[in-house]
Amino acid sequence: MTAKTPSELGDLIRGQIIIENDADYEEARQVHNGMIDKRPAVIVRAANAGDVMATVNYARDNGYDLSVRGGGHSGPGFGTNDGGVVLDLSRMRSVRVNPNAKTARAEGGTTWGDFNSATHAFGLATTGGVVSTTGIAGLTLGGGIGYLSRGHGLSLDNLISADIVTADGKMLIANENENADIFWAIRGGGGNFGVVTSFEYKLQPLDTVYWGPMFYEIEETETIFKFYRDYIKDAPREMGAFPAFQIAPPLPFIPEDRHGDMFCAIVACWSGDPAQGEQRFKAFHDVAEVKAEMVGPVPYPAINAAFDGLFPTGIRQYWKGNFVKELTDDAIAAHVQHGPSAPTVSSTMHLYPINGACQEVDAGATAFGHRDANFSMVILAASEDPANDAAHKKWVRDYSGAVAPYSEPGGYINFMDDDDSSRVRENFGGNYDRLLEVKSRYDPDNLFRNNQNIAPQ
Structure with a gap:
């Protein structure tokens, strides 16, 4: 079923629903950029991928504007909106390191501080940003430039696979062999294609x-x-x-x-x-x-x-x-x-x-x-x-x-x-037309538009 009200949505999810007049609302609506002062109708602090799927369905079927927030560092404040739904992943921050395979899987609300702390315990790392409170999601989906880029590539070059909830509310596993088209698109195409609930990275020895x-x-x-x-x-x-x-x-x-x-x-x-x-x-x-x-x-x-x-x-x-x-x-x-x-x-x-x-x-x-x-x-x-x-x-x-x-x-x-x-096409460079094709296939109604948006055909 799809919820019609915040109360009904609350019956479907494990996480927290916050609406205006709730005690947590003022704190929950804030993003990192203090210039941004918006008042969403519903904030969902998701606890797991199931919560993400339910929230995507709720926003889509009820015609709400949807913003997805990981670390909340978007300069334009894309992690919030006025009168819509905010899907806040900040409680989804677990990191699981496989030291033998030199990989790590991290949930979509993980910050680089979380990630580096977990991988450092094993003497491993991957390319991250330069501020620890930045979310891995936004940084990776846009590129991922950091101190290790010259030696190990961008963060997205170290991405092995991702779990992504698309506009139809379904979960996809995306890698080079499964759903390769959307895996290609999320490595540099930003948040245009869905909500990534977990990222798997390859790691390098570094202490x-x-x-x-x-x-x-x-x-x-x-x-x-x-x-x-x-x-x-x-x-x-x-x-x-x-x-x-x-x-x-x-x-x-x-x-x-x-x-x-x-x-x-x-x-x-x-x-x-x-x-x-x-x-x-x-x-x-x-x-x-x-x-x-x-x-x-x-x-x-x-x-x-x-x-x-x-x-x-x-x-x-x-x-x-x-x-x-x-x-x-x-x-x-x-x-x-x-x-x-x-x-x-x-x-x-x-x-x-x-x-x-x-x-x-x-x-x-x-x-x-x-x-x-x-x-x-x-x-x-x-x-x-x-x-x-x-x-x-x-x-x-x-x-x-x-x-x-x-x-x-x-x-x-x-x-x-x-x-x-106005710079969107130029920012995506020669890959824009292919990104547009993938966007039109997976999100034809542009549910995921609070980003550097690729408007579907």
């Missing part, structure tokens, strides 16, 4: 990495960027490093009189033998004087949580992103002009490398359509004060506009905001 941020005077920005451009082309694949802009937070490794100053930074992670780390970081010290740093051997899960304090739940966020093939001198000049004006300690630009193993996968092998890009750039403004929203959005838009002539038309879908719907 301790040599990691840390290095701060340079802002006047060294051009030098740092030109060095990085040449260095990362041929760097060992165990090296994940990206340049950034960073207002110095009040941390012990930064001289107190420099707290609040703007720096150019390189954040680097050596995932090879940690004993080689100091030698591998020598190039970053030779290029210019490092004014402050916190580098050394650390457990891999620790680096995924290092930026959590700069990006707490409720912080107000606005994003833009572009893929970049070549970091030209003109592009660097645009970074030099705009990056140092990042308005808050939580605002930045990161230029993530996606060469190496990421480019060894054929552009048509998964839905991630930009295998020829060398970098994925994100520009982010974030603060606690709503009075800053307009000025911060302007900084992001001006910066993004300045580097756009030296970037690809498309960008990483996980770095898009709610005003980027």
Whole structure:
């Protein structure tokens, strides 16, 4: 049967139903981005895949807008809506590691903090993000860029199989041999095709990495960027490093009189033998004087949580992103002009490398359509004060506009905001038409539309 009311839905599921005026409602409706203030009619905290199936049927048959929430980190706030149904997977967070097969299966509400903690116990890891509270679901479905990308590919390149509930409320097992078309589509096509209730990943041996941020005077920005451009082309694949802009937070490794100053930074992670780390970081010290740093051997899960304090739940966020093939001198000049004006300690630009193993996968092998890009750039403004929203959005838009002539038309879908719907085709690149075919087959009525949406034919 399909429920007609929240009460009837509650009779079908193991999890929790929350509606307006319930004590948990105000907390349950929040997503990570504090700019998002929406009031769904029904929030379902699913306990298992059966709850997911029942909720999909409820939303579809009653004509409700449906939002799916894993970690809740969607910049545009796709994990909520006004007047519709929110399917919250945050209670589905179990991770089961098979150390002999070097695989792990994790439920759809798992965060990267959950995942890394579970796999680290066995000395194993896979490519994840750079903030531990990010959900594995959204990151993987959009691509999955992180410190290990150059050596082990994107998160989606490490996906072996998935369980997915489609718009008809049915559960599918998706892998290279079963339902291969939708397995292809969810590896880069975002949440357009259903609700993934569990992900199975292949893992790599990894315990301790040599990691840390290095701060340079802002006047060294051009030098740092030109060095990085040449260095990362041929760097060992165990090296994940990206340049950034960073207002110095009040941390012990930064001289107190420099707290609040703007720096150019390189954040680097050596995932090879940690004993080689100091030698591998020598190039970053030779290029210019490092004014402050916190580098050394650390457990891999620790680096995924290092930026959590700069990006707490409720912080107000606005994003833009572009893929970049070549970091030209003109592009660097645009970074030099705009990056140092990042308005808050939580605002930045990161230029993530996606060469190496990421480019060894054929552009048509998964839905991630930009295998020829060398970098994925994100520009982010974030603060606690709503009075800053307009000025911060302007900084992001001006910066993004300045580097756009030296970037690809498309960008990483996980770095898009709610005003980027016109870029959808370009963001999916040459795989858009095939994605459209799969979308039209599995979700012809576009139930799963609260995302970077591929509208079905």
